[in-house]
Amino acid sequence: MLNVRLYEIFTSIEGEGVLFGTKTLFVRLAGCPFGCYYCDTEEALPADSGEEHTMEEACRMIDDAIQPNTYKVNFTGGEPLVQHEAVAGMARHVQSSGVPTYLESSCYDADRFRTVIPHIDIVKVEFKTADSAFVEEGQHPRIVRSATECLRAAVDLGRETYIKVVAGEGTKPGPFAELVGGIFSEVSNDDISGFVIQPVTGPGAPTLDALLELHDIVRPYSNKVRVIPQLHKAIGAP
Ligand SMILES: Nc1nc2[nH]cc(C(=O)O)c2c(=O)[nH]1
Ligand code: SF4
Numbered sequence: 549m550l551n552v553r554l555y556e557i558f559t560s561i562e563g564e565g566v567l568f569g570t571k572t573l574f575v576r577l578a579g580c581p582f583g584c585y586y587c588d589t590e591e592a593l594p595a596d597s598g599e600e601h602t603m604e605e606a607c608r609m610i611d612d613a614i615q616p617n618t619y620k621v622n623f624t625g626g627e628p629l630v631q632h633e634a635v636a637g638m639a640r641h642v643q644s645s646g647v648p649t650y651l652e653s654s655c656y657d658a659d660r661f662r663t664v665i666p667h668i669d670i671v672k673v674e675f676k677t678a679d680s681a682f683v684e685e686g687q688h689p690r691i692v693r694s695a696t697e698c699l700r701a702a703v704d705l706g707r708e709t710y711i712k713v714v715a716g717e718g719t720k721p722g723p724f725a726e727l728v729g730g731i732f733s734e735v736s737n738d739d740i741s742g743f744v745i746q747p748v749t750g751p752g753a754p755t756l757d758a759l760l761e762l763h764d765i766v767r768p769y770s771n772k773v774r775v776i777p778q779l780h781k782a783i784g785a786p
């Protein structure tokens with residue numbers, strides 16, 4: 549029987565991406581095998597963090613936690629695709645209750661992504677830069693290919709899709725331009741609802757000049773480029 553490890557379920561104001569400011573129920577799954585230097589949920593990275601539940605329990609916990617006027621349920625982590633079948637099951641349940649579902653993933657595995665995306669309404673496709681320490685440098689091209697496949701799959705299914713790239717002080721314009729060129733050889737501006745450059749919060753934050761340079765690299769491809777910091781950090785919310 550399928551079980552799921554959840555780290556926490558809570559309501560907050562969406563602090564990231566194009567839907568920042570919306571009232572959101574966060575379902576944080578336990579476990580992520582990666583190691584981004586800016587990770588702000590390190591407590592949820594161990595595979596044995598959080599608590600294990602049956603799918604029935606998890607769905608009931610979501611039903612009990614969801615408040616009136618919730619805009620969406622955000623499946624995050626950790627890395628939700630580590631437990632992709634459970635995410636698909638919980639997302640299907642949430643959709644059946646009429647609340648939109650949202651996926652917050654590093655998009656490291658396109659096969660897993662394809663099992664989840666039919667049950668997701670709005671998706672953030674994240675592209676990790678080589679300096680993120682997400683994976684070892686040699687693995688980075690493979691990760692970009694995975695995220696690109698995820699992007700293709702989301703757009704082909706007609707999902708509301710936006711792109712996010714976290715930028716830190718080590719994010720170099722040259723490799724960033726190469727990444728952006730690759731993304732827009734795969735999709736067009738009409739396919740996406742936004743291109744979010746999210747500055748690292750705190751140590752490792754990029755300068756304004758660096759952010760403007762990255763912005764100007766995306767702008768020729770998309771008028772939907774936005775530099776959006778983490779709102780929840782600014783308002784002291786979880
Ligand atoms: N308020 C708030 N918004 C968020 N958006 C994405 C989050 C995440 O941890 O994935 C997050 C989070 O942890 N808190
Ligand atoms: S992929 Fe996400 S959860 Fe995993 S280490 Fe990176 S920022 Fe943290």
Ligand SMILES: [Mg+2]
Nearest residue numbers: 588589624786
């Ligand atoms: Mg967070």
